Amino acid sequence: MSARHHVQSSAAAREDAVDLARWDDDGAPPPQSRSSPAAWLRVGAELGDRLVALSGRQDQLVTCRPGTRSRAPAAYLPGSAEIEFDAGLFAPLQPQQVRPRIVGDEEHYPAAWGVLVHEAAHAAHSVWEQPAGAEPQVVEAALLLEESRVESAHLTRRPTDRTYLRTSARTLIMPDIANPAFHGVEHAAGVAALILGRRDAGILDAGETKAVADLCERILGTDLLATLTGIWTAAHRCADHDAATMLAHAQDWCDALNAAAPKLPAAPQDLTDLLSGAVAVVMDNMAANDAADLAAHTAASDAAAARSRAKAQDRAQQADRRRKAAATATSVFNPHGTTVSPDGTPAPSSNPITGHRQPTTAEQSAAARLSRALRAAAYRERTEERTTSPTPPGRLNMRQALARDAQRAAGSIPTAQPFTHTRRRNSPTPPLRVGIAVDVSSSMSAACKPVASAAWIVARAATLTDPDSRTATIAYDMNLTALTRPTHHAPDRVTTFKANGGNHNLGNAIDALDHGLDLSRPGTGRLLVIVTDAQYTRDETARAVTRIKHLTTAGCAVLQLTLTPNSRHLPGTTPLHLPQPSNATAAIAKAATDAIRRTR
Structure with missing residues (x-):
């Protein structure tokens, strides 16, 4: 063979x-x-x-x-x-x-x-060497068994080469089947060793080799095929240098064929054609399975490449959004307090700010109360870390000390650790980030006074709570105007504004607040408050919802305050309807307190 x-x-x-x-x-x-x-x-x-x-x-x-x-x-x-x-x-x-x-x-x-x-x-x-006096028939049988044995050993060492070993089977086996060195029963046995031996080595699948297995069982008989299967399976476990064992398996192979040959019926005259046809079926099955595996692998690779491209595109889009958000924040939080259009150019004629006033006594008291509430919510208990050791410092545990003495008396190595040390550490107080986006279209005129008051109260309370806390408020219609800026100092006066604008640009307002306050970055108590009735077009709503989903995924709380019964809900936000606009300050204060309390 x-x-x-x-x-x-x-x-x-x-x-x-x-x-x-x-x-x-x-x-x-x-x-x-x-x-x-x-x-x-x-x-x-x-x-x-x-x-x-x-x-x-x-x-x-x-x-x-x-x-x-x-x-x-x-x-x-x-x-x-x-x-x-x-x-x-x-x-x-x-x-x-x-x-x-x-x-x-x-x-x-x-x-x-x-x-x-x-x-x-x-x-x-x-690597086993043929003895000088070995019978040629036995050596030939050993080399026949060697074909699947070396592939089995190679597959154990390099399992990823299975695909190439399958292609080699198609290249090497078919010419030898068509031009056999053996005839009759020995020919069928040789085909079984080459095909079924590779099946048992894990190179071929059982379903692929069924045609050869059925034909060889019909020609060789069930008992002889089982005996030969046991021989090549044992040869697969033979060590590389063990020539004696390999030749012993080859001798068993020859003895099994010689003993069974007289009992078997005569081989068909067209045995070579039958075996070639069965092997051709095996090769066709292999080709079909390999093509299916290749198609599945190609599909998986294409899907992985598509996911990689999508991730790269998403990263590029996020980087582009960050650049645009930075540009928007720079233009909105300008030092002159002017209104800017969506492209970042000044639009002073659309400025909704009507003036500035001194905070009332009630607003100052509300800021002080909110500051105390925020400090209480931000307070974290000290953490305790307890460690044990065999030597001081630490508190002596008598039970462990007696255990250590007993271990020493028994002559064993002491493992008891009688001293306990407690280390207490202060937990950092999380700062607060609150962004307020207020709709100043003509349908939101009732929100102007309470939101102006709430913006100043929250900014003042945040400054009193933690020097690293920051707040900002943006009034938006189609253009954007900063009412309070993300600084570490609270505004001295309350900024008043009016609502007579048209259209909406909530998406850019969220971008500016996100970049100015780091609402997407964990580690702080983060809250975005949107005061709006959400009477937007489909495109305006889609742009806003995209930004809201990004913030909520990053862990920022988003609250929508509505004042009119016909208000719509922006997906992703926590809706809160306020029939009385004067309650907006209390609602924003409670949401800010909950946000900083949830921060870990």
Whole structure:
């Protein structure tokens, strides 16, 4: 069978060299190949470099030329530590198109690479030596069993090479089936060893080899096939250097065939055709399964690449949004207090600010109460960390001390740790970030006075609570106006405004507050309050909801205050309807207190 073609002895190689020399002496012109043999020398050298990783040996040489001395697609020559490789395996590629030095180039010629992997398995595991007096029939059987044994061992060492070992089976087995070295029962047994042996080695699937298994069972019988299966399965467990055990399995193989041959019916006259047809079915099944696996792998790779592109696009979009938000925040929180249009240019004629006034006594008292509430909500108990040790400092635990004395008295190494030390640490107080976006379109005139008062109260209370706390308020219609800015100092006066604008630009208002107050960054008590009836167009709502979802995903609380019964709810926000606009200050204060209390 085919095994003799893949592991060549030195004597066989010398005989082939003599035959080639005799051919040259006949006077006939040497056979011409499509490409010069010298052009394949580089390919062979690069295959040799990759062989180190495949076989784990550095003493192997790969020679690649059109045709081989063994007349097989490839062969391992243990005597000269050489693997000869037929350049025809790379067809239709020319040598300049083959670059094995580049990892991944083997995907362009999987059949040729599979043959190299098979020969690398021989180089790594076919290291047992044939005894000088061994019977040729036994040696032939051992080499037959060696085919699936080396692939089983290689698969244990490099499981990712299974795909290439499957392609090598299609390349190496079919020619040997059509031109057998054995006949009759021995031929069927050899096909079983090559096909079913690879099944049991994990190279082929059981469903793929059913046609050969059924045919071999019909020709060999159930008992003989079970015996042969046990022999090649045992050979798979044989050590690489154990020549005696390998030849013993080969002897068992020969004895089983010799004992069963007289009892079996005569083999069909067209046995070779039947076996070739069954093997062809196996190869078709393999090709179908490999194509399905490749399609699934390609689909998974395409899906992963699509996800990667989507993530990259999302990162690019987020970076672009951050740049635009930074530009919006810079233009809105300008030092002159002017109104800006969506493109960042000043729009003073649309400024809703009507003036500034001194805070009332009630507003100052409300700011003081809110400040105390925020401090109480931000307070964190000291954390305690207890550690034990065998030596001071620390509080002595008498039970552990007695245990340590008992351990010493018993002559064992003391493991008790009688001293307990408690370390108390103050937990940092989280600062507060509150952004208020108030709709100043004509339908929101009732919110102007309470929101102006609430903005000053929250800003003042946040400053009194923690020097790192910051608040900001933006009035928006189509344009944006900063009522309070994200500074560490509370405004001295209350900014009053009117609501007579048109259209809405809540998306840019949220961007400016997010960038100015770091509402997307964890570590602080974060709250966004939107005072609006949400009477927006579909596009305006979509832009606002996108920003709100980004903030809520980052852990920022978003509260929507509505004042009129016909108000709409912005998805992602916590709605709060206030029939009395004067209650807006208390509602915002409670939401800010809850936000800082939830901060960890």
